Amino acid sequence: MKAIDTSVILSTYNAEEWLKKVLWSYTVQTYRNFEIVIADDGSGEGTKALIEEFKSKTEIPIKHVWHPDRGFQKSEILNKAIVATESDYIVMSDGDCIVREDFIEKHVKYRTYGYFLSGGYFKLPMDLSQKIEKEDILTGHCFNLKWLKKNGLSSSFKNNKIDAHGFKSWILNLLTPTSATWNGHNSSGWKKDILEVNGFDERMQYGGQDRELGERLMNFGIRAKQIRYSAICLHLDHSRGYKNQVSIDKNLAIRKATRDQKSTTTASGIKKNSSS
Numbered sequence: 001m002k003a004i005d006t007s008v009i010l011s012t013y014n015a016e017e018w019l020k021k022v023l024w025s026y027t028v029q030t031y032r033n034f035e036i037v038i039a040d041d042g043s044g045e046g047t048k049a050l051i052e053e054f055k056s057k058t059e060i061p062i063k064h065v066w067h068p069d070r071g072f073q074k075s076e077i078l079n080k081a082i083v084a085t086e087s088d089y090i091v092m093s094d095g096d097c098i099v100r101e102d103f104i105e106k107h108v109k110y111r112t113y114g115y116f117l118s119g120g121y122f123k124l125p126m127d128l129s130q131k132i133e134k135e136d137i138l139t140g141h142c143f144n145l146k147w148l149k150k151n152g153l154s155s156s157f158k159n160n161k162i163d164a165h166g167f168k169s170w171i172l173n174l175l176t177p178t179s180a181t182w183n184g185h186n187s188s189g190w191k192k193d194i195l196e197v198n199g200f201d202e203r204m205q206y207g208g209q210d211r212e213l214g215e216r217l218m219n220f221g222i223r224a225k226q227i228r229y230s231a232i233c234l235h236l237d238h239s240r241g242y243k244n245q246v247s248i249d250k251n252l253a254i255r256k257a258t259r260d261q262k263s264t265t266t267a268s269g270i271k272k273n274s275s276s
Contacts, residue, residue, distance in 0.1 A: 042069025119186030120228030182214025
């Protein structure tokens, strides 16, 4: 049996309708040698039942990493999921991001020692997020611009991200003014590098904890490669009741300290009391 060489971590919290759509998108991936590790920040029984049902309908290895609900503790559950992965390479996304059929293939194609990959996302409005059904995902219609416009998507330069391939995606990756950063909805890196910087800083709740991980990786000497027009995902709309300015301000201060001190690790990561 061939060893799994890619682990996909998906974060979720009480969002069964969106998670179901996202999981369908992984069943049609062109690259098949991967596992899914669901980082569940305290969801109820509905999410557990959905995952168990999905396990019975796919050959994809799936792990459900869960802890009790103690408010927004995404950094903590992501660290537990990192430890639970079996492969040397980790792709991170969210349980509200439908991925294009070549999503994992692109991450595998461009992975390089000494780098992490920085993907992007295309944010859908709520009405379109709700319109997308299982068949639209399995057939790839939800990544077809004509289909999306027919169902209400407005025209925009950003639409190029949805169906970019080949030279078009290469040139857009090259020309984009957006910096290559670790983005929780679409990034990947070598597990050994993530462990070296001690994973996510568990002091951080909502707002930028993914970017801070990337900043420590770069301080450690890992460079970022831009693939935001190559590995594509659609972000389903939702409310953010956990968003608050106190958390954002706290996280901005932690990120500033990481940059100023050129920290390569955190004392509040996978291993506690690690020096920085």
